[in-house]
Amino acid sequence: MNSPEVPSRAIRVPILTRVEGEGSLLVKLREREILDVQLAIYEPPRLFESLLRGRPFSDVADITARICGICPIAYQMTAVQALEAAFAVSVDPEIRRLRRLMYCGEWIESLALHVHLLQAPDFFDLDSGIELAERFPDEVKRGLRLKKIGNRLLETLGGRAIHPVNLAVGGFYRLPKAAELQTLISDFEWGLAAAIDTVRWIATIPLPSIQLPYDYVAIQHPDEYGIIEGEVVCSDGLRISHHDYEQHYAEIQVPHSTALQSRRVPTGRSYFVGPLARVNLNREQLAEPARRIADEIQFPTPCHNAYYGILARSIEVVHAFAEGLEHLRSYQGRADARVPFTVKNGSGCAVTEAPRGLIYHRYEVDSQGRIELAKIVPPTSQNQAQIEGDLRALLPSLLDQPDAQIALNCERFVRNYDPCISCSTHFLNLRIERE
Amino acid sequence: MIAVRPKLAVIKFASCDGCQLSLLDLEDELLTIARAVQISHFAEASSRLEPGPYDVTLVEGSITTPEDLHRLRKLREDSKLLITIGACATSGGIQALRNFASHDDFMRAVYARPDYIETLATSTPIAAHVKVDFELRGCPIDKHQLLEVISSLLAGHRPRTSTESVCQACKRRGNVCVVVAQDLPCLGPVTHAGCGAICPTFDRGCYGCFGPTIQPNTASLGDHLLGGRVNPSEAAMLMHGINAYAPEFSAAGQRLWQLAGLPKSLHPSLQVELRKEPHE
Numbered sequence: 151m152n153s154p155e156v157p158s159r160a161i162r163v164p165i166l167t168r169v170e171g172e173g174s175l176l177v178k179l180r181e182r183e184i185l186d187v188q189l190a191i192y193e194p195p196r197l198f199e200s201l202l203r204g205r206p207f208s209d210v211a212d213i214t215a216r217i218c219g220i221c222p223i224a225y226q227m228t229a230v231q232a233l234e235a236a237f238a239v240s241v242d243p244e245i246r247r248l249r250r251l252m253y254c255g256e257w258i259e260s261l262a263l264h265v266h267l268l269q270a271p272d273f274f275d276l277d278s279g280i281e282l283a284e285r286f287p288d289e290v291k292r293g294l295r296l297k298k299i300g301n302r303l304l305e306t307l308g309g310r311a312i313h314p315v316n317l318a319v320g321g322f323y324r325l326p327k328a329a330e331l332q333t334l335i336s337d338f339e340w341g342l343a344a345a346i347d348t349v350r351w352i353a354t355i356p357l358p359s360i361q362l363p364y365d366y367v368a369i370q371h372p373d374e375y376g377i378i379e380g381e382v383v384c385s386d387g388l389r390i391s392h393h394d395y396e397q398h399y400a401e402i403q404v405p406h407s408t409a410l411q412s413r414r415v416p417t418g419r420s421y422f423v424g425p426l427a428r429v430n431l432n433r434e435q436l437a438e439p440a441r442r443i444a445d446e447i448q449f450p451t452p453c454h455n456a457y458y459g460i461l462a463r464s465i466e467v468v469h470a471f472a473e474g475l476e477h478l479r480s481y482q483g484r485a486d487a488r489v490p491f492t493v494k495n496g497s498g499c500a501v502t503e504a505p506r507g508l509i510y511h512r513y514e515v516d517s518q519g520r521i522e523l524a525k526i527v528p529p530t531s532q533n534q535a536q537i538e539g540d541l542r543a544l545l546p547s548l549l550d551q552p553d554a555q556i557a558l559n560c561e562r563f564v565r566n567y568d569p570c571i572s573c574s575t576h577f578l579n580l581r582i583e584r585e
Numbered sequence: 586m587i588a589v590r591p592k593l594a595v596i597k598f599a600s601c602d603g604c605q606l607s608l609l610d611l612e613d614e615l616l617t618i619a620r621a622v623q624i625s626h627f628a629e630a631s632s633r634l635e636p637g638p639y640d641v642t643l644v645e646g647s648i649t650t651p652e653d654l655h656r657l658r659k660l661r662e663d664s665k666l667l668i669t670i671g672a673c674a675t676s677g678g679i680q681a682l683r684n685f686a687s688h689d690d691f692m693r694a695v696y697a698r699p700d701y702i703e704t705l706a707t708s709t710p711i712a713a714h715v716k717v718d719f720e721l722r723g724c725p726i727d728k729h730q731l732l733e734v735i736s737s738l739l740a741g742h743r744p745r746t747s748t749e750s751v752c753q754a755c756k757r758r759g760n761v762c763v764v765v766a767q768d769l770p771c772l773g774p775v776t777h778a779g780c781g782a783i784c785p786t787f788d789r790g791c792y793g794c795f796g797p798t799i800q801p802n803t804a805s806l807g808d809h810l811l812g813g814r815v816n817p818s819e820a821a822m823l824m825h826g827i828n829a830y831a832p833e834f835s836a837a838g839q840r841l842w843q844l845a846g847l848p849k850s851l852h853p854s855l856q857v858e859l860r861k862e863p864h865e
Contacts, residue, residue, distance in 0.1 A: 167628045167632040170602045170629065196678075206819055259610075267609060267630060294613075295612065309787050310783060311610060315784050318789075324789075
């Protein structure tokens with residue numbers, strides 16, 4: 151019955167929700183044959199790489215933050231580090247620790263948001279975190295408090311949680327006083343214990359089982375859980391310097407999306423970035439409380455079930471609290487806020503781990519410190535091809551369901567990736583077309 | 586007066602999602618708000634999406650595509666009160682830098698195949714297209730101001746948000762002036778308050794993310810910038826930042842550019858004459 155004469159059928163499902171930004175998913179079917187799966191991002195393009203051209207280097211952190219209100223630190227941190235590479239600046243070790251602490255704050259607020267308000271409702275057939283709070287008031291309130299502590303840290307270090315103002319090329323504009331950070335210690339002690347309880351709660355939720363082959367990609371550092379620098383490592387064994395990133399991972403443009411999609415070079419294979427990739431690749435480097443809770447809940451290694459992303463996120467929240475606590479306790483506030491440096495022409499790149507996965511920036515700067523070229527590869531454009539591939543693999547098991555149920559299950563699956571569509575370029579629209 | 590449990594919609598256009606995230610960042614008040622209003626359409630937070638009409642619609646983002654313009658007009662018809670939240674919705678946002686440049690050049694720098702993408706040549710504020718009942722400034726908005734807006738509407742009165750400049754908030758915070766003491770370029774005197782003067786608090790100049798205050802003397806500040814250690818193109822770009830398309834900042838940036846007598850090719854965001862009227 152695979153003839154084109156089979157009556158065509160188009161099913162339109164409302165907006166895919168509880169993701170950041172807007173796009174749509176198109177599934178084309180003829181009988182049981184999957185003709186096409188397209189994650190179409192129609193978030194209006196905002197053309198950041200163009201509007202950076204000609205701007206002073208000192209604007210880049212403030213402007214690139216505006217790519218994403220949920221993970222501005224990821225953009226700011228990657229930008230300042232890429233520019234520091236261009237100017238051959240290395241920052242003071244205490245500044246580096248403070249930057250890791252700041253990133254922990256963003257991981258906490260972003261990952262806790264996704265776990266509690268965006269994804270967990272799916273596993274109870276609920277529409278929102280607010281509905282989830284009626285059923286699990288203590289758990290959701292705990293999650294909100296965890297998120298709030300992450301935000302409070304960002305406010306302390308950056309002035310505000312969304313689009314903080316303190317990161318600068320060479321360090322920070324102003325360093326916090328040790329006493330300012332010490333006021334956060336008791337919250338972080340509570341948060342560490344509460345985050346562990348959250349993992350135990352999430353582990354009681356029956357997650358769907360699915361096993362798919364993945365090329366996991368994350369940054370890896372010899373001395374620490376990879377967050378702000380390291381080599382780019384793939385689960386198939388490829389280990390490269392971040393300087394060589396563009397030779398191995400390339401963005402291509404597809405007609406159905408305003409985001410560019412990344413593929414591996416030369417194979418054209420898709421790959422997977424994000425918390426699940428990081429926990430798979432770097433589990434042994436998690437802070438001890440996070441490693442212990444991962445063992446306690448028997449988190450599998452390797453783990454090829456995308457639904458376990460919610461567990462990986464919860465485990466990383468534990469890590470961020472544990473690591474954050476160490477930085478809060480050890481901070482002396484003795485460094486200078488910024489390292490002096492000379493502006494010169496050159497180019498520099500950097501990779502960091504945004505809450506949703508690896509992010510890459512490269513800049514070329516002229517002798518006056520003006521941006522000549524900017525290249526920004528956000529996590530979701532890297533995951534986009536993988537999401538489409540996963541849905542192709544998932545769909546055959548769903549085809550006996552009514553279309554509305556297929557759509558709902560696809561939408562829920564996509565949420566495993568915590569897609570940030572604002573980053574990639576408004577609502578995800580899920581539409582199934584049956585030919 | 587609005588309904589006892591008003592229907593709230595949160596809708597976005599071109600933006601970073603940060604302003605609507607401010608609602609979810611009201612961690613202590615979120616569940617109370619959810620009881621006080623009926624959240625009818627808030628796709629970032631809930632899969633239950635109800636059609637209009639809505640009592641209050643919070644709009645984030647700027648208009649950059651023909652489809653969004655169509656969606657906005659329908660939304661206005663569906664909304665008793667339409668409130669814009671943030672710099673994108675009130676002034677076009679950082680993406681409005683394209684309004685000063687060749688759109689084709691911008692597109693080609695990002696996409697190998699610009700023909701795949703349908704977008705307008707401009708990024709314009711919501712008020713350029715439909716009536717707006719209240720504007721909340723900021724990039725991002727301040728969540729406490731958002732709470733004031735929601736509380737005021739529930740109480741049935743107009744929100745009270747300060748219209749003073751960042752300078753006044755900065756003085757109250759006890760900061761030493763970064764212009765006087767450090768000769769840093771700072772837009773504090775001409776920028777709308779609401780952020781808490783955080784940039785000067787962090788030893789840097791204000792970059793105007795809350796947009797122009799009421800009757801800002803941008804010409805005077807521009808002259809001051811040119812008299813300092815900032816070069817003219819940097820001074821122009823400081824005005825042409827997050828709120829570049831806000832009329833006062835737009836004009837001040839253009840004036841600085843002309844005063845400096847710089848060649849047009851120096852910076853792409855300043856090459857083209859300001860379009861007086863937003864693109865339809």
